[in-house]
Amino acid sequence: MRRPARDTAESQRRITRRGLVVGGLQLGVMSALALRMRYMQLEQADQFRLLADENRINVQLIPPTRGRIFDREGRIIAENVPSYRITMIREQARDVDEVIARLARLVELDPGELEKARRELKELRGDTPVTVADRVTWEDISRVAVNAPALPGVHPEVGLSRRYPLRGDHAHVVGYVGPVSDRDLERVDAPEQLLRLPRFQIGKIGLEAQRENLLRGSAGTRRVEVNAAGRVMRELDRQEGQPGADVQLTLDNELQTYANARLDGESAAVVMIDCESGDILVCASSPSYDPNLFVRGISVADYRALLDDPYRPLPNKAVQGIYPPGSTFKMVTALAALEAGDVSLQDTVYCPGHLEISGRRFHCWKRGGHGNMDFHLSLRESCDVYYYELALRTGIENISAMAERLGLGVQFDLPMTSVAKGLAPTREWKVANRGAPWVVGDSANASIGQGFVLASPLQLAVMTARLATSRSVMPRLIKSIDGVEQPSGHGEPMGLNENLLREVRRAMYAVTNSNRGTAYRSRIIEDAFRMAGKTGTSQVRNISTGERSTGVISNNNLPREQRDHALFVSFAPYDAPKYAVAVVVEHGGGGSTAAAPIARDITLQALYGEDPPLAAYPEADRPRIKAQQEKLRAARSRPEAEESDRA
């Protein structure tokens, strides 16, 4: 191949010229690269450094330990136990099915739970941890942890779960916790990030809900370095949160357990108040339910069963249930009239068995009448006509004012769900709420605790404590928070005539200790522990005129839901009141037969601090009481045995 030399030289020059152009272009590009590098690495370095840190540093919440709940003696009511579960994050797992298949080879997965998890993994945001297996064993957790590299996005988690070792005994007071629902989140304006943690438990009802802020504590945070797959490489620092406050209640576990056993599935409620401090020692509603079921997430069938139960296990009848107080209200009517001077202790009223008021006949429970009644006799024998007469003399306003001084129709600020206000009716109330004027008959009905008057067992217990001590005893449920004693409910003197109060107490003493008294059969024999009380029977239905002529049908012949409520209020010992009790047995029939024995038994249990000696009971009852004590002892020891099986 020949080429003229000139051509070669020309070609060489051209190559050099063009090559320089190309080289220049290359230099330009490289300068641009260098400038870009300078801009990013020098001028924007801080910004990118920040982004890099945000990338690798993940702030995680450390859920606080929920405060525990103790009884007055420091015995546990609600505690936290470790619970293990396995969660999965879709974004990190990438191939969800494959990872689940691998996981299933290590851990037994519940098909139902797995189905739910698959659905959630599909529907929820990709970075949301979804629980694949809950309440797994420590061995399962270890296996998952060891195989972590083969299980991307799978996280074994140790959490704390609430447990109520006494199960139903405190269910109505303490309530239960459960996972945060969407409705819970809607209720709060700016939900804490904490609430969005999976399976974070908050109080749903009862004290757990009412004192949520106290018990929850505040979350801590930890900064961890994560890799691109989200796996934690190391912890950088940690800021501890504040654990929830430990709450000590005024309740007494042993008495509470006894009361629950004693109520024995009856639809009933009992409240016992310490007269000295206002401490609520017992607050039981029967039948009860196991709050642990709700912590786990109750099944639809179980929940349905609780809802459909005619004995209504879910509401707290002790504070939430309001009943016509019946004859237990008679102390209020009497005190109102006596204080106002509308009647004196010695004044008598003749009871022919009924009283005609504005053309309507108001009956006494004793058809034949009581004859001449003064205050003492009228309360002992629970003569209705005497109180009709008093109501006519003193008027409803006086009666309702006295009721409120004694704690009826008053809203107590207690950390329980739906603490009822009850009702001490007035003329204005009826006009405003019923659209009809107050009539004298309404006063007569109210005087014996029927008609519009409504009170909860708690309010009746407070009333009794106030009558027993002459002080405005205030009920108290929380004894101390993190060891800090809460204000006592001792109360100031009510400012009522002490002489009159003494007479009321003497009459209540006669109710249980005079052989003409309505609760004589439920008396306490032990002299140091004599009990004073008052029976009550509140009508659930109106007795028709037809019935009046043919004779009132006996309670036993009525269907259950039409039977009367049985009530009883009492305090003991009579000389130095210590415990005030109120018992309501729904549709239990007469207060003397259904409610008084329960009040007496619980009072004795509290006075002795253990099963009372048979000597405290009337001799005729002792064999029956003995059998009952044995039965209750067995009933009370059973739940603990089951506890140990579970653990």
Place this chain on the structure above:
Amino acid sequence: MSYLEQSIKTAPSGARKFLCLNWPLVILLCTVAGVGFLMLYSVAGGNLEVWAEPQMKRFALGLAVMLVVAMVPIWFWRNMSLLAYLISLALLIAVALIGVEGKGAQRWIDIGFMRLQPSELVKITLVMLLAAYYDWLPMSRVSRPIWVLIPVGLILTPVALVLRQPDLGTSILLLAAGGVVMFVAGVHWAYFATVILAIAALVFAVFESRGTDWQLLENYQYRRIDTFLNPDNDPLGAGYHITQSKIALGSGGWTGRGFMQGTQSRLNFLPEKHTDFIFVTLAEEFGFIGGISILGLYTLILVFCIAAAFGNKDRYSSLLILGVAMTFFLFFAVNMAMVMGLMPVVGVPLPLVSYGGSAMLVLMVGFGLVQSAHIHKPR
């Protein structure tokens, strides 16, 4: 006296060839490769065996291949140009028919002991053939349309085959390298101006037509272009890699976060950290100083190549050296622009640093040709 005769007479022989090697270039190549080993050691988390060691073996092989190629006289390679081009074209066709799919693209032929990537091979053979073509073509015909169309066809054939794989990065490399050889060979600048204007007009038309009646692309194609141009709009989707890459690069600062201290690569936020994105790790751990140093090394390699081309009176040699230099330049420029977010991610490795055999081997063959041209240049 013919040029050929003169060459044979003056060319060094035997051991003297070895002395005539362009030694600064050899040393520069080894230095860059050394930086590569260091970075591969770092991204493996301080593990030599994962990437650094195989890479060293490959580089040693590459160095040997380079020397062998360098020892063979350049006129032999010139005579082989057409054959080499045809072989690589045949391999490209073969890969389309029987190739192995990897990462969504059909690029390899499995030939037992290694995976052959013909699209890498063609980068060199195209440059060889174009250089030989212009060496053969008299200067007077260089700018005649018919003689311009032939090399355009030679370039577009492998480009079309590579695009089918699909491998946008290599296509761009082939187009640019081929175009530069044509430009340097002296094709009239008006051709280039026309092509550049036409492309600009096309791009302009595509964007202008958006939302009008005569829209040139489908809507989804526009959306793809959007993500291409603006990865920040989709930082966790398509833009994830480039966003993380920029964060890593930017967070390096002046002096970097220290050897093996880069959190972005250490914690796997960086994609492909041992291959296409290895420059980012370097910039993260050694900062601006590290980045500018490697850029400086590449510049020196270019300078030595261009100097060798200018100092070589053989037309084939000059064109070949400039073509290889351009290919090398395109490799690192596209790679850097890509990881800095100046260009869409197209999958071009950082030459001599990124982990990978085919690209390195082909580049070393290219530098072997450069050395051969340097040794056997007319004196």
